[in-house]
Amino acid sequence: MEIPSWQRASALVGTFGILLAACGSNAPAASSAPSAAQSAAASASSAPKQARGAGGNLNILYWEAPTILDPHLATGTKDFDASRLVLEPLADWDPSAKPVPELAAEIPTVANGGVSTDLTSVTWKLKPGLKWSDGSAFSSSDVVFTYKLMCDKTAGTSTFGYCDNVDSVTAPDANTVVVKYKTPNANFYQWGVGENTDIVQEAQFKSCTGAALKNCPANLKPIGTGPYMVKDFKPGDVVDYALNPNFRDPNKPFFKTVTFKGGGDATSAARACFETGQVDYAWNLQVAASVLKPMMDASSAKCRMVTAYGNSTERLLLNRANPDASLGDKRSEPGQGDSSSWPAGVKHPFLSDPHVRRALAMASDRDSIATQLYGGITGRPTCDVVSGPPPVVSPALKNSDVCKFDINAAKKELQDDGWIPGPDGVRAKNGVKLNIIFQTTTNDLRQKEQAILKQGWEQAGFGVTLRNSSASTFFTNTAPDGANKFYADVEMFTNSGDPDPTALFQNYTCDQMAAKANNWNNGGYERYCNKQFDALWASSKKETDPEKRDVIFQQMNQWVAEHVVDITLVDRTNVSSAASKDLKGLQPNGWASEMWNIADWYK
């Protein structure tokens, strides 16, 4: 159940989760240079002899089954991906984090006049002659309707965050859409690019606005413009698709039908592709490299890995507030002002000490985790909490001492700061012992990561107790064992977001500290507050020069690592799937749905 799915799910659970918050951002995504997308399948050079419907059935296995086919009510990657075969946005992110047109005829930029110079207005021209799968004409009024539908607060959509700062979406004519922002928005593709703004049909959803959306039958069988249409959908089990006869490209899609099956777990999904070849595509194989590699290397392997990096990072969050259970309601509650200035009792008994955090970082063996558990296939070591697109990665962190695994340096850091080992090997100072409760989700891979980290930390002089709880509990904002309440000292999970990192960094600002007052919905689980960092973040929102913004993002990455706000461990592939060796035309994409170019797939 791991990666992108619950990251997203987790974001959705908290109203202000990562993706949702991804909207408050002002970053020019256009600035992002090509990402390190690894394309296992070479870029789809426009396929030879592929003709519409020439292929038979395509079997896709998602071990989390889709439960709804409306992305605006999606509860996880599975739902976004299953709807993406049917519904499309104006434009989507390509593997290099650049926008690529879908329903739009071209990408508006400042240079071509599509974006106003004050960055408040974006004019989209639609492709002419587009049709819905039911044969009716697609027009700009559908786009305007979609905006109103998803941005209606009473509808409770999961994509609502993308409406932030959007003033209006209007249709001056049937082929033109104008998106206006309230304030200049350097991230002017916020509304329009990506699966979060998939366009639905006005005629079908007309009677489903506001609170009625939740129970709308159209959520289970949306009419779309994409390469496929829903033939049959059993929520929580399987989706059957048939090709859309009105799809705009007369030669696509290649496969006549698609079966999108849910269920099982990551390991069985891997076996279904590599060993038995029952499926052509198996999603999200987050299993330990020691399990995956023998399957991949077997001469009889029927599949190959398809991976792409985005900005999913596995990181350790260090609690700044005091999680002591004897505090009752005040447990893990943040104080006033900078977290370093909180009084004793409110601040964490030892993680508030920068030397302890530095020692913890130096005793964390990210290289072993990346090579032993991710095998270099689905992850690589990183110290940047926002690991992509490449221009935001801080070059300064390469030589930073907190990014290097060095037990002796960690010991020295603690010793010099007065933390002396006790008879049990756990260091203490003034009666405070360095005993860490370390929680994460229940997942084979994560428990192994815990074992590796524990060994290093214990050697440095920490006492470590491991805890884990199921992902669905862990990402529930009110669960006592959850990430949000954070009744522990250290916790671990993965975050990811859009190519524009503003929203990811927003989690480290003072306003975002999770607390009882916001029902633990805010994304700042580590309860970090620093006015200087807030100022840095605010400056990224004001900056309109893309290159200068990237420099600010690099500085924020550097800040988070060097102040040990968090400890970032591994840059994980955003796509970690297996595809049949015969399946061609894939373009693994760390910034969009894995299904983003399914129209180009062929055998």
Place this chain on the structure above:
Amino acid sequence: MAAIQAEIAVGGGEALRPARSLWRDAWYTFTRDKLAVAGLAVTIVIVILVLGGPYVWTKSKDALDYGIALQPPTLAHPFGTDDLGRDMLARVLFGGRISIAVGVVSIVIAMTLGTAIGAFAGYFGKLDNLLMRVTDIFLSLPTLPVLLVLIYLFRDTLQRTLGEVEGIFVMIVAVIGVLNWMPVARLVRASFLSLKQKEFVEAARCIGATDARIIFQHLLPNALSPVLVAATIGVGGAIITESTLSFLGLGFPSDVPTWGRLLYDAQNYLDIAPYTSIFPGLAIFLIVLSINYVGDGLRDALDPRHRQR
């Protein structure tokens, strides 16, 4: 009684045979049962191994060594290594302590509760209805949700007062015990109901035996055999329940390698490194099997109707 026995002894010409008691007879019968003795021996050997083993086999159960991950058994690592290069023998030895302790202690709790409730229900007719309805209620409790609720409610408190691992041990043992006494209560009650009509009980009552004496002296020993069999099966069940809890992330912390946990960790390596699952699996298999044989032997030994063979 002694006089009668003496007379028989003289009459039978077996003057050298020592005075007979229930337990002496039982032991005599038990030692004639080869399987039971073998089971007892294996059980004792395993218990000694897991208790004393870690002092002899001093390799760490936690030391990681990626260079030797998933190695088949060698002299240095007789049970092989797991995927992080940890020594499996050390882990199996350590894990046995917890698994066996959980199994035994929780079943002792279940048996004590079940026997007491069953005895009261079977012997005192007035309590029967009430106690059996309570049993029905417990039987209809969905085990897993109850476990979840109990663990959420009490885990923190117990862990704070007793320690991280000890707290969860007490918790798990109590929960498994409290949710497993019902079949035993029914068995004991059924035996009591039929036994208390028997002539020897009526005779005892006639000569003025108290309720307590009838229960402990006459009824319980006769009702003990099904309890013991249920207990032996229960030990295996309890070990499995504990591993289910670990699986859900609610059992022991993931760095405490119980046998169930080791099996769970090994399931993905069945094809490439079967030894990671064979040894903990074998350990569970052996201990459950031999405890079962011991149980069978005890049943025969304790049942007066089986004795005079």
